[in-house]
Amino acid sequence: MAQQIPSNCDPALVEIAREVCSKEGLDFESLTLHQTRGLMYYWCSTCSGTHPLTDLVILKKKKVCTHCDTPVKLYATSNKFGKLRRAIFFQHLAKAITGKKGD
Numbered sequence: 001m002a003q004q005i006p007s008n009c010d011p012a013l014v015e016i017a018r019e020v021c022s023k024e025g026l027d028f029e030s031l032t033l034h035q036t037r038g039l040m041y042y043w044c045s046t047c048s049g050t051h052p053l054t055d056l057v058i059l060k061k062k063k064v065c066t067h068c069d070t071p072v073k074l075y076a077t078s079n080k081f082g083k084l085r086r087a088i089f090f091q092h093l094a095k096a097i098t099g100k101k102g103d
């Protein structure tokens with residue numbers, strides 16, 4: 001497959017990104033590496049870098065970067081992928097919570 005996915009990305013997150021894209025009528029398979037990174041990664045200004053959405057947690061109703069414990073914004077309206085990125089993050093969160101019920 002010629003899929004352009006960042007190599008260190010969690011396959012579960014990729015699967016969620018694919019689902020959210022198909023719901024929104026976007027062909028995930030045709031996205032470039034830059035675009036898939038835009039969907040599955042967030043920018044942390046404290047770390048001065050990007051991390052996968054799986055490194056973002058909700059603490060006290062804020063999205064917090066697990067690398068530096070600083071609240072970050074997903075900028076849902078910053079570009080056309082912002083809304084999708086937010087949807088992917090919350091879907092990942094919902095699945096993570098559901099997955100823990102079996103413990």
Ligand SMILES: [Zn+2]
Nearest residue numbers: 044047065068
């Ligand atoms: Zn950070």
